[in-house]
Amino acid sequence: MAQIVAMYNNKGGVSKTTTLFNLAVFLSRGGKRVLVVDCDPQCNVTEMFFASTDLLDDPDRDLPGTSIYQALHPRFAGDTRSIDAASIQLVDSGIYPNLSILRGDLEFTMAENYFGNAWNQAITENINEKNTYVVFYRMLHTLAAVKQFDYVLCDVGPSTGAITRTVVLACDGFIVPLTPDRFCYQAVRVLGSVIRQWIERHDQITRTFTPFGIDSFPGRPLMLGAVIQNFKVHSGRVKESYVKWQNMIAEKIASDLLGPGGVDAGPHCDPKHPFVATIRDVGPLAPVAQMFGRAIFDIRQEDTKVASTTGQMYYGTVWQPWLEKMGEYQSEIEKIAKVLP
Amino acid sequence: MSALPYVYAAILDVLGYRERLAHDRKRGVLEFKDVLQNSLQCLQDINDAEFAHQTISDTVILTCADRLRVVDFLTVLRDVQVSFLVNGAFLRGGVTFQQHFRSGAITYSHAYAGAHELEASLAIYPRIVVDHNIVDMFESSGNSDMLRGCHLLCECNGVFFVNIVDEDNWQTLYEKAREMYRAESARIRQVEGVFAKHLWFQEYLMSSPHALPKSERYMPGIRVWAPEGN
Numbered sequence: 250m251a252q253i254v255a256m257y258n259n260k261g262g263v264s265k266t267t268t269l270f271n272l273a274v275f276l277s278r279g280g281k282r283v284l285v286v287d288c289d290p291q292c293n294v295t296e297m298f299f300a301s302t303d304l305l306d307d308p309d310r311d312l313p314g315t316s317i318y319q320a321l322h323p324r325f326a327g328d329t330r331s332i333d334a335a336s337i338q339l340v341d342s343g344i345y346p347n348l349s350i351l352r353g354d355l356e357f358t359m360a361e362n363y364f365g366n367a368w369n370q371a372i373t374e375n376i377n378e379k380n381t382y383v384v385f386y387r388m389l390h391t392l393a394a395v396k397q398f399d400y401v402l403c404d405v406g407p408s409t410g411a412i413t414r415t416v417v418l419a420c421d422g423f424i425v426p427l428t429p430d431r432f433c434y435q436a437v438r439v440l441g442s443v444i445r446q447w448i449e450r451h452d453q454i455t456r457t458f459t460p461f462g463i464d465s466f467p468g469r470p471l472m473l474g475a476v477i478q479n480f481k482v483h484s485g486r487v488k489e490s491y492v493k494w495q496n497m498i499a500e501k502i503a504s505d506l507l508g509p510g511g512v513d514a515g516p517h518c519d520p521k522h523p524f525v526a527t528i529r530d531v532g533p534l535a536p537v538a539q540m541f542g543r544a545i546f547d548i549r550q551e552d553t554k555v556a557s558t559t560g561q562m563y564y565g566t567v568w569q570p571w572l573e574k575m576g577e578y579q580s581e582i583e584k585i586a587k588v589l590p
Numbered sequence: 591m592s593a594l595p596y597v598y599a600a601i602l603d604v605l606g607y608r609e610r611l612a613h614d615r616k617r618g619v620l621e622f623k624d625v626l627q628n629s630l631q632c633l634q635d636i637n638d639a640e641f642a643h644q645t646i647s648d649t650v651i652l653t654c655a656d657r658l659r660v661v662d663f664l665t666v667l668r669d670v671q672v673s674f675l676v677n678g679a680f681l682r683g684g685v686t687f688q689q690h691f692r693s694g695a696i697t698y699s700h701a702y703a704g705a706h707e708l709e710a711s712l713a714i715y716p717r718i719v720v721d722h723n724i725v726d727m728f729e730s731s732g733n734s735d736m737l738r739g740c741h742l743l744c745e746c747n748g749v750f751f752v753n754i755v756d757e758d759n760w761q762t763l764y765e766k767a768r769e770m771y772r773a774e775s776a777r778i779r780q781v782e783g784v785f786a787k788h789l790w791f792q793e794y795l796m797s798s799p800h801a802l803p804k805s806e807r808y809m810p811g812i813r814v815w816a817p818e819g820n
Contacts, residue, residue: 330729374686374687374700375723376723376726376727376729377723377726379730380726460593460596460657460687461596461657461687461727461730462727462730462731462733463727463730463731
């Protein structure tokens with residue numbers, strides 16, 4: 250059975266999308282069949298996915314495949330109980346075999362209302378809202394089973410809204426990307442209780458499904474680990490100011506996010522040492538990778554032409570640090586892959 | 591909050607109760623009491639272990655705790671409505687499947703509240719409205735054939751209601767409804783709301799696939815206001 254994982258933090262700008270895309274590429278290159286599901290109406294991972302093609306050049310041109318909003322719309326319209334996997338056309342990556350996407354859609358922001366209503370009404374006898382409540386989980390599992398994916402990776406926006414709740418609860422686990430600063434420290438303080446409230450509400454809702462003979466879903470995502478990233482290194486050492494925030498955040502994860510009233514830790518997540526990977530600031534590698542729709546650890550030497558002011562690709566002592574950073578980045582992504590269920 | 595058991599609950603109201611009671615009091619007779627008693631005879635033989643029922647004044651309340659006995663429950667409701675009609679009374683009601691608690695003198699019931707709400711807001715005509723969520727429930731669990739196959743539901747404008755007409759009873763129901771209208775047509779035609787209820791029931795009968803071809807509408811229809819003789 251496929252493992253469904255989200256990269257989630259209600260704080261924005263912590264490289265959720267970048268980390269998720271790179272993890273997806275890493276897993277697919279390791280022979281796993283991976284589906285990326287763009288659940289963020291900002292559609293950033295969709296942009297990243299299609300950046301290797303010329304499909305983004307014309308903004309008026311429709312992207313291929315079914316969007317997440319198109320896929321779910323029959324349920325939102327009340328026409329169907331669950332989504333038929335055969336009606337969803339996924340798009341395969343042009344450069345990474347085994348990697349596919351259920352692309353994002355700007356209109357998916359409308360799902361905030363549909364899922365919000367379901368969140369409020371599914372606890373009543375309203376069968377339509379009960380079906381909307383479970384449709385996302387059912388869709389992911391049906392897709393994964395029919396198309397034989399090993400992993401489904403969900404990209405969500407930095408919010409605590411109904412879309413995010415629906416996606417995170419549908420997952421087996423989630424990874425929390427963080428930056429070592431005050432803002433992430435504050436975010437971690439509330440994240441555990443927020444997700445715990447979602448789980449408790451889910452339990453209340455699910456209890457009302459049984460009398461109607463309708464199946465629900467577990468709704469107990471595990472925290473698989475945290476990833477600290479974007480910190481700066483000076484003379485081979487992490488700057489002390491980052492280390493301080495990193496340590497404070499680790500304490501908060503142990504006491505609040507994974508503590509009593511928080512969420513359960515995954516099998517490879519030690520609450521006292523929650524960081525399963527540490528990714529330093531990769532500088533210009535990220536924008537270059539985004540330009541070509543490639544993983545950061547898979548930038549080709551010729552791609553560096555766009556990074557140089559002369560238009561010539563890097564080589565020798567300039568290219569060498571790139572190779573080292575790519576190798577280092579890949580080894581951290583590999584660590585994340587190891588904590589997946 | 592721990593969940594209570596879920597039941598099907600039907601709340602059925604006898605239409606025209608106050609008028610018929612007033613009629614009996616004025617004349618010093620017990621005609622309507624006999625109608626009620628005779629109509630409720632149909633509940634004598636139902637299995638009390640499966641279907642609970644009580645009658646308070648003009649309200650009949652029935653419950654069924656087994657979700658999968660929906661067809662049996664609808665059959666009971668059909669029989670009750672037919673029985674009242676045969677005895678000269680229209681019923682209006684609502685049916686829901688919701689939480690319900692009853693212990694001694696205490697009744698706490700979302701199901702009663704929901705059924706009453708349907709009866710008061712949606713039934714309008716002499717029909718027992720079935721909460722669409724009950725239909726959705728069976729559609730969702732892949733058991734829609736159970737409901738569709740029993741021919742015990744009608745749908746009109748998104749509203750589901752108990753189908754009381756079949757091949758065997760159409761003529762009886764038609765004659766009874768016609769008799770009810772004709773017996774009080776003068777009064778019925780003075781009260782638009784009552785007239786509309788009879789008219790709806792006539793259309794329900796005439797739209798049935800079991801309607802006899804030669805049977806005519808017994809109530810005046812809509813006509814264009816034009817010079818006489820045209």
